[in-house]
Amino acid sequence: MDLKSNNAPVLTDSAPISKSRLGVHSSLLPYNPGAAFSSNLFLTIPRKKTGVLDDVRSSSWLDAMKSSSPPHKRITKDLSNEFASADTDVAYATWTLKYPSALTFFEQIANFAKGKRLALFLDYDGTLSPIVDNPDCAFMSNAMRSAVKKVAKCFPTAIISGRSRDKVHEFVGLTELYYAGSHGMDIMGPVRQSVPDDQPNCMRSTDNEVNPWQGSLFQPASEFLPMIDEVYSSLVESTKDIKGAKVENNKFCVSVHYRNVDDKSWTSVAQCVYDVIKNYPRLRLTHGRKVLEVRPVINWDKGKAVTFLLESLGLSNCDDVLPIYVGDDRTDEDAFKVLRERNCGFGILVSSVPKETNAFYSLRDPSEVMEFLKSLVMWKKSSAL
């Protein structure tokens, strides 16, 4: 396969996400702006498909790789850049008419939550920690840790990350939470009596981790472990000469980072990934922020993990529970979508640029996420008075 040719695969999904198609629960719609805005404001969101070969042949890897992370804002005094920056601000403000700020509209959220039990789901990278060049250094600030700890004391709270569960647990360092790693394929959660019917391959067990909140381990992709290890080793080997490329073993999935790779070598990264996964029809590829993610084709994602946790926690009754999911990445869209389709709860997209999304609200960056968490705690305390 020649990734540079016109026959290059296209991985992007620019199909607009229309409200009517999604059956938006109007009762939850925070604002009805009716605002028209140009579709070129948005980054594209890749559509997930099963089967790696199908993904690769029908999509443009490079386009998807380019659109996978917002450009950094440059601080400059140049006049034309000031105009460009003003345009960007206008575009963002326009976008927030459709996806209002969860801080500005906090009162509205508090009204939705009145009389309900709130359940909180948080993504890690780009949500609780800022995006940094080195994935091993994506530390969470102590202030954020304290905010998460406090919010978890008020509401059942889970972290759902693409990272391995151990890694994200190590970064967060709190025992008051539930953790789901590998995009929800590795859940340490409460004891659950049954496993989903459509998951014959799932394994349920307990482990020795000391955590009074948790009881069972749910790993629906456990049979893929040897395959993922094999693919990880192959990718480490095949990308070793690409400067800046980094392969991360996330237990049930593998991340191939190209954030630090020169743009000119992105096709080499894509080629390496393609050359390895073409031999594994039971693996598929998804895109994250400057990262290609290789994972099992099983019907499991962050959205399924949210449903699983809600059921395990006895929180699946929409009448008295309000689930909120906060995330910044394409893989978080699965969770936003589940909440939309259940007509129960909503997603909050963390983004500093306009993006089409299945979320209902927005927050600009992790510092706003922290403010939002603090607001939830204050609201809980004041409503208990």
Ligand SMILES: O=P(O)(O)OC[C@H]1O[C@H](O[C@H]2O[C@H](CO)[C@@H](O)[C@H](O)[C@H]2O)[C@H](O)[C@@H](O)[C@@H]1O
């Ligand atoms: O689901 P998440 O918790 O958001 O994890 C998704 C991926 O996050 C990490 O990569 C991203 O953050 C890095 C650190 O800021 C950044 O360097 C990288 O470019 C981003 O893609 C993590 O390293 C991946 O393994 C996760 O899949």
